[in-house]
Amino acid sequence: MKKKSKPETPAVQPAPALFGEAVPAPAPAVKGGLLAFSYSKMSLYEECPLKYKFKYIDKIKEEPKFYFAFGSAIHAALEFLYSVKAPPFPTVEELCEAFRLEWNSKSYLEKGYRTPQKSEDDYQKGLLMLRAYYEHNRARFAPPFLVEYSTDVEVDGLLVRIIADKIEHQGGGRLLVTDYKTGKDVKRQPSQLYMYQKIVELDPRLREKIAETYGERVASVRVSQMLYYHVPTNKEYHFERADDREIGGFWERVLGVADSIKGLKFDPTPGEMQCKWCDYKALCPHFYGGHPRPLQTLPAAQEHIEILVDRYGRLKEKMDEIQAQLAEVTEQIGRAAKDGGEYAGNSYTARVSKAHKWAFPDREAVIGVLNQFDLYQRAMSLTLSGISGVLDSADLSEEARRKLLEQAVKKTAVEIKVERKPGT
Template identity: 30%
Template sequence: MSVPAITTPDSEGEAPRRPALSPSRAIDFKQCPLKYRLRAIDKIPEAPSRAAVRGTLVHAILEALFGLPAPERDLDHAAGLIQPAWQRLLERRPETADLIAEDELGGFLAEAHDLVRVYFQLEDPTGFDPESCEAFIEAELPDGTPLRGFVDRIDRTPVGALHVIDYKTGRAPGVDHETRALFQLKFYALVLMRTLGTAPAELRLMYLTDGQTLTYEPDAEELLRFERIVSALWQAITTATQTGDFPPSRSWMCQYCEFKPLCPEFGGTPPPYPTVTPIPGTTDL
C-alpha cells in the first residue's frame, strides 16, 4: 500500500510547496512572534552555525546510506559516504566553506563520523528498507489550516503500520525542553493522521550525540486536541500578518537569538513592516 501525499524532494532538494505552517515556524511563533516575523516574513539572513552544517551533513549521509543495498549498510560503507556528502553540500551551499577552516575540516568530518557511529548503536539498517527518506508531507485541517513538514524517514512494518523517524544531531532534551520535541512529533502525527485517516503507530526521535531515543505513540483523541492548538496558532499568525503586530517575547531563549540587534527588548528596532506581506506561514520551513 502506498502512502498518499508524501513525496520526495527533487534533485535540487526542493519539494512542491504552498503557503502552510511547519513545526519549526509554529514553534518560532509560540516562542516569540517577532522572531517568527523576522525569520518568515522579513526573511532576515541568518549565518549558518557549525552545528547546523554538521547536522545537515549527517542527515545527507544517513539518507545516502539507505540508497545502498541492505547488506552494505554498515559503518565502513557509511564512512565512505562522508566525503561525497560534504562535496555535495559545498556545491549546494558554497558559503559553508567559509564556516569550516581548511585545517579544521578533518576534525569536522570526524565529528560527523562519530554521530553516524552512534546511529549504528541505535538500530541495524540492514534489516529493513524504508518506505521513504526525506519525505515531504502536507495536509489541510478541516478548518482550512494548511500544514507541512519534512520527515527524515518513514518505515512500514510487516503488518502495514507506519513508523516515523527523525534524526537529531544534538543531545536528548531534558524535561524542560521535551515539550518542544513532543510538539514536533505531534505535528507530524497530525499531518499523517489527516492525510491517511489514521495516526502512525509510532514516532521516534533519535539523538545521535548521546544515543538516546524519544518515542511517541500517538493517540487520535490527543491529536484532535492538539489540532485545535495548531489551528489557533495559524489564526493568530493570520491576524498578526494582517495587523503587522508581532510583539517580542523575552525568555531565556533570547541568549541564542541572532535577531537581538533588531529586538526592542534589547534596544534594537525591527525593519519597517513590509507593505506587501506573504500569506501567513510563508513557503519557508
C-alpha cells in the same frame, strides 16, 4: 478541535514600523489562500513572534548555524544509508563517504563555523558518530518504507509541511515514524511527533505509496508508534500513538498560532535564551546597544542598514574564501591538464588553455638593464607587455636578452571556460 473553515486571507493593515514611518505590514506566506505552516514555524513563533516575522515575512536571512549544517550532513548520510530498495546496504565506508561529500559541499563559513579547525573537529565527530550508529544498528538494517518523506497537506486553512526522516510500514497501514536528533540529549516533548501523526494520517498519498511498494491496499494509514532517535548516543525515545485528546489539544495550539500569524500579531517576547541566539537583535526594539531602540528617528531608507552591513561582511568573507578555493582548483586543473584541451566532468565541460607569461618582480633591476642597453624607450612603458615586447624583438642583442631574462620569472596562466552539460 476547530471545524475546517474557509481559509482566511488576512487584511493587510498599516502597522507601526520599527523605525521611520509606518509601512504596510507584509502578509504571511499564503499559497492558494492557505497559510504555509510547519512545526518549526510554529516553534519559532512561540519563541518570539517578532523573530518569526523577521524570518518568514520580512525574509531577512539568518546567519548560517553550524549545528544545523552538522545535523543536515548527518541526516543526508542516513538518507543515503536507508535509500536502498533491497539489501545489501552501503558499507560503513560508503556511509562515511556520503557524509564527506555532503560536508564538503559547503565551505566552513557557509556552514557557520568561525574557523576551518572547528569545522574539521565536527567533521571528525560526525564520522565517529556515524560509525557508532552503523555498528549499533547493522544487525537490524531493513529498507524502510520512506526516507526523508516530504509532504504538504491541506487542513483547517493551513498548508502544513512535514519532512519525516524515516517511515516504516508494519503491515495493514500501520506506520512507525522516526525523527533523528543530533543536538543535545535533552528531554523532548512529543509535540513534534503529534504533528507527524496528524499530518501523516491525513496524507492521501501514503495509501497509494503503500499499494505501490507492498501491493497492499489499505483503507487508511495509522501511526502506531513514534520515535526520537538520538544519533550521538544511540538512545531511542519511543512514544505510543497519541490519543484523540492529545492530538486535539495539540491542534488547538497549532490553530491558535496560525490565527495569531494571520492576525499579524508580531509583538516581541524577549527572553534570555531566545534573544541570546537571535540574529535580529540589530533590528529589534529590545536590542539597540543594550537600550530600547529610539523609535521614529531613523529615515526609512536606513531601516536595515545594520543587518545589511553584517550581511555584506559575511558575503565578503564567503567571496574571499571562494576566490581562494577557485585559485587552488585552477592551479590543480592547470597541473592535471598539462597542455590544455577539453575535459568533461559529470555535470560540466571545461576548455582549458594555458599561456606562458613573464613576470619581472624586481622593477629597479629591470630599469637598470633597460638603461644599460638603451632599451628604455623601446619598452614604451614599464608594463609587462612593454618589457615582454622588448624581450621578443628579433634585433635584441644576446647579452641584453640574457640580462633581462635574469630578472624574469616564467609564469603559466591557466584559463578555464566551463559550461554546464545539457540536462544536468
